[in-house]
Amino acid sequence: MKILSVEQIRVADAYTIQHEPIASIDLMERASRAFVNWFCKNFETGNFKVKIFCGLGDNGGDGLAIARMLQPLGYDMEVFVVKYSDKTSENFQINLKRLERQLTIKYIENEHFTLHFSENDVIIDALLGSGLSRSIEGLLKSVIENINRSEVTIISVDMPSGLFADKSNNSTDTIIKAIHTVAFQLPKLAFMLPQNEEFVGEWHIVDIGLHKDFIQNTETRYHFSTPKEVEKLIKPRKKFSHKGTFGHALLIAGSHGMMGAAVLAARACMRSGVGKLTVHSVKSGLPILQTLLPEAMYWEAWNSKSSDFIATSFHVDDFSNHFQAVGVGPGIGVNGIIRTSLEKLCEICRDLAIPMVLDADALNNFSTEKGRSAINKIPESSILTPHPKEFRNLIGKSWKDDYEKLDFLREFSVRNKVIVCLKGANTAVALPDGTIHFNSSGNAGMATAGSGDVLTGIITALLAQGYEPKVAAILGVYQHGVAGDRASERFGMTSMMASDIVENIRF
Ligand SMILES: NC(=O)C1=CN([C@@H]2O[C@H](COP(=O)(O)OP(=O)(O)OC[C@H]3O[C@@H](n4cnc5c(N)ncnc54)[C@H](O)[C@@H]3O)[C@@H](O)[C@H]2O)[C@@H](O)CC1
Numbered sequence: 385m386k387i388l389s390v391e392q393i394r395v396a397d398a399y400t401i402q403h404e405p406i407a408s409i410d411l412m413e414r415a416s417r418a419f420v421n422w423f424c425k426n427f428e429t430g431n432f433k434v435k436i437f438c439g440l441g442d443n444g445g446d447g448l449a450i451a452r453m454l455q456p457l458g459y460d461m462e463v464f465v466v467k468y469s470d471k472t473s474e475n476f477q478i479n480l481k482r483l484e485r486q487l488t489i490k491y492i493e494n495e496h497f498t499l500h501f502s503e504n505d506v507i508i509d510a511l512l513g514s515g516l517s518r519s520i521e522g523l524l525k526s527v528i529e530n531i532n533r534s535e536v537t538i539i540s541v542d543m544p545s546g547l548f549a550d551k552s553n554n555s556t557d558t559i560i561k562a563i564h565t566v567a568f569q570l571p572k573l574a575f576m577l578p579q580n581e582e583f584v585g586e587w588h589i590v591d592i593g594l595h596k597d598f599i600q601n602t603e604t605r606y607h608f609s610t611p612k613e614v615e616k617l618i619k620p621r622k623k624f625s626h627k628g629t630f631g632h633a634l635l636i637a638g639s640h641g642m643m644g645a646a647v648l649a650a651r652a653c654m655r656s657g658v659g660k661l662t663v664h665s666v667k668s669g670l671p672i673l674q675t676l677l678p679e680a681m682y683w684e685a686w687n688s689k690s691s692d693f694i695a696t697s698f699h700v701d702d703f704s705n706h707f708q709a710v711g712v713g714p715g716i717g718v719n720g721i722i723r724t725s726l727e728k729l730c731e732i733c734r735d736l737a738i739p740m741v742l743d744a745d746a747l748n749n750f751s752t753e754k755g756r757s758a759i760n761k762i763p764e765s766s767i768l769t770p771h772p773k774e775f776r777n778l779i780g781k782s783w784k785d786d787y788e789k790l791d792f793l794r795e796f797s798v799r800n801k802v803i804v805c806l807k808g809a810n811t812a813v814a815l816p817d818g819t820i821h822f823n824s825s826g827n828a829g830m831a832t833a834g835s836g837d838v839l840t841g842i843i844t845a846l847l848a849q850g851y852e853p854k855v856a857a858i859l860g861v862y863q864h865g866v867a868g869d870r871a872s873e874r875f876g877m878t879s880m881m882a883s884d885i886v887e888n889i890r891f
């Protein structure tokens with residue numbers, strides 16, 4: 385699903401009005417109806433009052449139309465119009481006239497207002513939407529501060545009022561803190577970013593029938609990978625296939641005291657459909673891995689006498705005609721010898737065109753001053769899976785906000801021609817073509833030790849099966865999240881562990 389800018393949404397709106405064709409006021413009616421349908425499904429009539437706060441533009445117009453539609457359905461309504469300006473939109477005016485016939489509207493015209501909220505109230509925020517052009521001040525600011533203090537359920541129409549859809553707010557800005565945001569047709573970039581979580585709450589999309597052709601033909605750098613889109617990427621397993629069909633993966637992971645990382649990645653790899661798996665790790669890890677995962681083969685690190693790190697002088701003969709994918713990083717440790725051996729590994733994979741996943745310590749080895757100058761050795765189209773701290777170390781600089789983080793992410797991915805999965809809620813998968821794809825699955829329970837190792841295993845397995853790197857990244861991240869969602873259903877977010885994610889992988 386595309387994420388369009390405010391400007392693009394405005395054009396989509398105009399295009400729909402012209403080409404469907406539909407009158408602007410009827411499009412607003414359709415949008416408001418879509419909101420109402422969502423609302424009725426989620427909030428059955430009962431012992432509570434719905435308080436709608438309307439601005440003076442089209443977002444306010446939506447609010448008035450929503451009030452008109454909800455009242456006959458049995459909701460106890462109170463409608464407030466905040467008169468912060470003399471200007472109103474045409475659709476607002478039309479909807480105001482329509483509603484005035486049905487109920488008494490209350491006006492908030494100056495700072496001498498008092499609002500009373502009771503615990504069960506539900507507030508619908510239709511003050512400002514995507515038309516926001518500056519930080520909120522004056523009367524609107526006072527009203528929003530009052531609403532936020534009420535601590536009752538707040539539902540925002542299209543956008544939490546005061547939040548910019550595709551650029552950063554000032555840290556002191558006044559913004560509605562919604563529990564739910566019900567957005568029209570497409571998600572906004574702001575919804576994807578951790579810095580906006582307390583304003584957006586849980587977001588939902590309702591279809592308002594914007595013109596499909598326009599959306600299809602509009603270019604954007606941002607995408608939200610919906611379950612429907614991603615699930616289509618899974619290749620069916622053919623009846624006459626054998627284990628050779630699904631590739632042989634090499635996983636380089638673990639060290640003394642860090643064998644859990646290797647086991648988690650390896651188990652996840654096997655659960656994700658790889659034909660064969662070899663794990664390359666330290667000597668002391670052999671009994672651990674062979675006991676916990678008899679399905680995998682073991683390749684002992686050549687010079688791991690002290691058995692506390694992997695530092696193999698990789699040789700091309702060990703790779704050619706052997707492996708279809710290499711995953712490297714979880715628990716391997718960081719030092720100059722390991723980095724040298726990683727550089728050699730990258731060289732071999734590049735020459736033999738073996739796709740790679742680099743995670744955790746593989747990335748940390750490229751995050752020292754010397755390491756950064758060797759980043760260009762990472763083969764094109766490799767998949768890197770850092771969490772934000774690892775990414776910051778890799779690029780050697782911090783970002784001022786989440787928008788700048790996305791810019792750095794895109795820059796890095798384009799410059800090095802690699803795929804970067806920046807992990808977090810809505811993991812961002814940046815492709816070398818400059819696009820960023822946000823993931824839709826997963827939950828906060830996945831912020832637990834070993835969760836990243838599981839992702840490495842999944843993506844390595846997909847590469848070994850011949851999935852194109854960009855598909856392996858987007859699908860792998862999604863399936864990892866789905867497995868995490870299943871694990872959290874069973875154990876709860878707080879109690880789930882990375883091994884529960886592994887046991888819930890299902891392709
Ligand atoms: N684009 C679409 O597809 C549709 C949009 N609709 C609604 O229209 C909304 C956008 O409407 P508008 O463009 O009228 O904009 P808003 O209703 O968000 O804002 C109204 C006006 O307020 C002024 N304003 C901006 N920032 C302000 C501030 N900080 N303080 C005071 N005034 C400020 C601007 O002049 C702006 O045009 C959407 O969020 C959505 O709710 C729907 O009605 C139907 C379809």
Ligand SMILES: [K+]
Pocket residue numbers: 443509510511512513540541542543544545
């Ligand atoms: K709003």
